[in-house]
Structure formats: C-alpha cells, structure tokens
Amino acid sequence: MNWIKENVQPFLPGTRIRGIAVGNEILGAADLELWEVLLPAARNVYSALNRLGLKDTVQVSSPHSEAVFANSYPPSACIFKPDVLPYMSPLLQFFSMIGSPFYINAYPFLAYKNDPEHIDINYALFKDSPGIYDAKTKIHYDNMFEAQVDAAYVALEKAGFPKMEVIVSETGWASRGDADEAGATVKNARTYNRNLRKLLAKKKGTPFRPKMVVKAYVFALFNENLKPGPTSERNFGLFKPDGSIAYDMGFTGLVPSAAAPSLLSYKDIEAQGWLRSSYSLVFTAWAVVLLQSLGL
Numbered sequence: 001m002n003w004i005k006e007n008v009q010p011f012l013p014g015t016r017i018r019g020i021a022v023g024n025e026i027l028g029a030a031d032l033e034l035w036e037v038l039l040p041a042a043r044n045v046y047s048a049l050n051r052l053g054l055k056d057t058v059q060v061s062s063p064h065s066e067a068v069f070a071n072s073y074p075p076s077a078c079i080f081k082p083d084v085l086p087y088m089s090p091l092l093q094f095f096s097m098i099g100s101p102f103y104i105n106a107y108p109f110l111a112y113k114n115d116p117e118h119i120d121i122n123y124a125l126f127k128d129s130p131g132i133y134d135a136k137t138k139i140h141y142d143n144m145f146e147a148q149v150d151a152a153y154v155a156l157e158k159a160g161f162p163k164m165e166v167i168v169s170e171t172g173w174a175s176r177g178d179a180d181e182a183g184a185t186v187k188n189a190r191t192y193n194r195n196l197r198k199l200l201a202k203k204k205g206t207p208f209r210p211k212m213v214v215k216a217y218v219f220a221l222f223n224e225n226l227k228p229g230p231t232s233e234r235n236f237g238l239f240k241p242d243g244s245i246a247y248d249m250g251f252t253g254l255v256p257s258a259a260a261p262s263l264l265s266y267k268d269i270e271a272q273g274w275l276r277s278s279y280s281l282v283f284t285a286w287a288v289v290l291l292q293s294l295g296l
Contacts, residue, residue: 001048009052019059020045021169025105027084027091028067035087038062039094046098061095063103063169066110066148069155075208076136078151079158092161102161103169104152106216108144109183109192113232116182119144125173125188126195139207145171145196150208166209168216171196174232175246184232186247193218193238193249 008017022042026034042060049055068088072078080088095102108124122129126143133140141147145168152166173192177184196216205212223237223246240246244256 001051004045004048004052004054008049008058009054012054012057017058019061019100020049021103022060022062024063025065025067026062027087028065028081038087039091042091042094055098059100060098061100061103061169062091063105065105066107069151072148072151072155074132074134074136075139075141075147075151075154076134078155080155085159089159092156092159092164096161096164101165101167102152102156103167104149105170105219106145106148106152106168107171108148109173109188109232111144111148112183113177113181121183121188124183125191126199127191137208141207143195143199145199146206146214149214150206153206153209153212165212168214170219171216172219172236174235175237176235177232178230181230181232184235189236190247190249197250 008020011017022045023034023038026038042062046055046060049058049060066072068080068084070079070081092102112119112121112124120129121127123131123142124144126145129142131140131142132147139150141150149166149168156162156164156166173189174181174184175186175189196218200214200216203213204210206214218238220236220238222239223235223241225234225241227233235246237246238249238251238254245254248254
C-alpha cells in the first residue's frame with residue numbers, strides 16, 4: 001500500500017500508468033523462493049490498487065521469459081514446463097479473474113544468437129524468407145516474432161486459459177555485441193524495430209489468434225551502460241546514456257535529448273528520491289512511455 005501511494009497514485013492521471021509488473025522473469029529462473037511468493041506479491045499489489053480505487057486504471061501482471069516453456073517449436077507444440085506449471089496455473093487463475101493479460105518477453109534476437117546456423121536471420125528480422133510451416137495448425141509463419149506470440153497462446157490454451165490475451169512486455173534487438181553474439185549490429189537492430197513498428201501499426205492479430213490485436217513494448221529506450229553481462233545487454237536502447245540517438249528507427253518523434261551533458265547518474269537520482277525500484281523496472285516504464293507517445 002505504501003509503495004502504491006508513493007510511486008503510482010501521486011502521478012495519476014497526469015501520467016498514463018498502464019500497469020505494474022510484479023517481478024520480471026521470475027518463474028523458470030533459479031530462485032525458487034521467489035516462485036513461491038510471486039502470486040502473493042501480485043495479490044498484495046492488486047489489493048492495494050483495489051482499496052485505492054485504481055484497479056480499473058492500472059493492471060497487474062508479471063512478465064515471463066521463454067524459460068517457462070518446455071518446447072516452443074513449432075508453436076503448436078508449446079507447453080509450460082512441468083516444474084513451472086504448479087506455480088503458473090494459480091497465477092494465471094488469478095490474472096484471469098482480475099482480467100490481466102499474459103506478458104511474455106519475446107526476443108527473436110536471442111533465438112538467432114544462440115543458433116545462427118539453423119535460424120534464418122531474415123525470418124527473425126521480419127524480412128522475406130521461407131518462414132516455417134506448422135503442420136498441426138496448418139499455419140505458415142513469415143516471422144519468428146508472431147510464432148513466439150502464438151506459442152504462448154498455445155501454451156495458455158493447453159493450460160486451460162484459451163481466452164487470455166498475450167502482450168509482449170519486451171522485445172528488441174541489440175545494436176552491438178561480442179564476437180560470439182551473431183547478428184548484434186546497428187543495421188539489424190534498426191531493421192528489426194522498424195519492421196516491428198510496421199507490424200504493430202497494422203493492429204492485426206496473429207495467425208493463431210487473428211482477432212487478438214498484437215501489442216508489444218520495445219526494449220529499451222536507453223542503453224543500460226552499467227548492466228553486467230555480454231556487450232549486447234548494454235546495447236538494446238534507442239538512445240545512448242548521454243541522450244543522443246543510438247540509431248534512427250524511423251520514429252519522427254525520436255530526437256536527441258535536450259538534457260545538459262552532465263546528466264545525473266543513477267546514484268544521484270536515487271539520492272534525490274526519484275528512483276525507488278530497480279533500474280530494470282524504470283527501463284520497462286520508459287519503453288511503455290515510448291509506445292504510448294507514438295500511438296502504438
């Protein structure tokens with residue numbers, strides 16, 4: 001309740017806060033203790049929103065990675081992992097009850113990077129390619145993004161939630177990477193996000209769920225220059241940390257930041273009380289702002 005009052009309620013309705021992500025990629029990860037508290041945490045956040053009269057304004061959900069699936073190729077074969085399902089089922093039951101969508105972080109870049117010999121990069125970048133054919137559903141997929149979304153729909157249907165909406169909470173392409181990170185180039189990042197934008201602008205469904213309009217959040221607005229891991233992890237942004245544009249992806253509203261060169265560091269921001277949560281949540285919020293401002 002205190003967190004909602006401090007970080008959400010004061011900024012409504014001036015800021016269009018669409019939802020709260022309770023955790024990120026919790027199920028399927030290594031920390032089993034977090035698996036057990038994910039549903040109670042989501043209930044607590046929803047309860048606070050309800051008591052403050054905000055439940056119809058701000059959604060509650062929890063984004064998942066592809067690690068929650070036992071198999072996602074072809075899409076019709078997708079199911080949740082047996083060890084994840086006992087935690088996923090009650091979570092989905094709760095989200096179904098409160099009308100929340102299923103959030104999935106879908107990254108064709110990661111799939112291609114991990115298996116560049118067998119995955120056609122054109123298929124991953126929404127470009128002309130033979131695509132794939134799912135014999136069970138008799139559906140042909142022109143791009144991996146829609147195949148990943150439909151895989152999530154199939155898993156939900158098999159778990160007993162055929163009407164739940166799937167929203168892509170993160171997707172993007174790295175503009176730089178290490179020598180062993182195939183496809184991480186500015187050209188590919190520009191191509192992916194430009195073609196993603198074109199797909200979303202059509203406001204159409206996927207081959208498996210043609211009546212469910214595809215929705216996605218671009219990850220990320222800024223390069224996370226302090227993030228650990230391979231070089232790609234620090235280069236998903238449309239902007240560089242100094243406010244300059246990392247690359248032009250065709251958004252007319254994408255202009256360099258007017259901020260002074262001496263930008264505040266994260267420690268400065270946190271010290272001034274502007275940052276109460278982890279920077280990963282802030283970047284997710286910025287991605288939300290980006291798509292809303294562009295009308296997507």
